Amino acid sequence: MKIENTADLQVLIHTARGGTLTAAAAALGITPAAASATLKRLESQLGARLFERSTRAMRLTPQGQTLLDYAVRAFELLAEGESLVLADRGALVGTVRVAAPSDLTRVTLLPWFDEFLDRHPGLQLALSVGDRPLDVTRDEVDVALRYGRLADSRLVARRLADSRPALCASPGYLKRHPAPRTPQDLLQHNCLTFHRGGRRQRLWRFCRNGHWTEVRVDGDRVVDDASLAREWAIAGRGITLKSELDLQGDVAAGTLVRLLPEWDTEPYPLHALLPSGRFVPERVRALVDFLALKFDAIPGGGHRP
Incomplete structure (x- = not known):
């Protein structure tokens, strides 16, 4: 049998991200029982086991990993097509998921986010604030703003500001x-x-x-x-x-x-990080461009390509 409902693949994706059916159910707004039934239906239709179950977490099987990779790419292509169609109408719509440091958000970013949303009334902002670095790929973040040197080569980085x-x-x-x-x-x-x-x-x-x-x-x-x-x-x-x-x-x-103004400190640049190899919706690109212009207008704080 073939997959009868491609929307069922969202359970696969969110279970892989969250590690449990409970996490997937919470992300999708359904009950854990419904998520479990959907996953069993997928496995039955494919004739393959997608996860190894344990009392603590669920681990993808090789078949599950293969399907996950293709499912993620399929939904990204759909999002790209949707974005292009909507862009032709001249308006940005959808949700932009942003992770940012706490102080930077409170001191600098909040009024900028207000201005950006006022310019694009069809957008929603989902903001995660804190100094714990999120996994941009696993935590469903479209863009993360981070200080300091970059160690994760899987990510695409755009420098927004030079700082110390x-x-x-x-x-x-x-x-x-x-x-x-x-x-x-x-x-x-x-x-x-x-x-x-x-x-x-x-x-x-x-x-x-x-x-x-x-x-x-x-x-x-x-x-x-x-x-x-x-x-x-x-x-x-x-x-x-x-x-x-x-x-x-x-x-x-x-x-x-x-204090000690005659002493230099180490460079502490601010970057916008996006998952590598993933389609970047126009709404996300628009926000990053907007923030780059804002930081560029700060005396002494502008980004340097």
């Missing part, structure tokens, strides 16, 4: 504690650190006259949401090292003060 970490503290903190004159002075300060990519960022690096120095800082608090490190710094709780894009508004307003 900035060392900052509030005027209130500096009234109580002498401002550091060298990176080693940070050992005497309360440094506000956060996790990035699952690791605490305690090793702060500075360069002067071509010579790099490293300081392993410490403090009385650490957080997995970098936006809270910024809020603690503004409240006078210590010194933080964060992207200058996140802090430039606070520096301009006087709520934070730049």
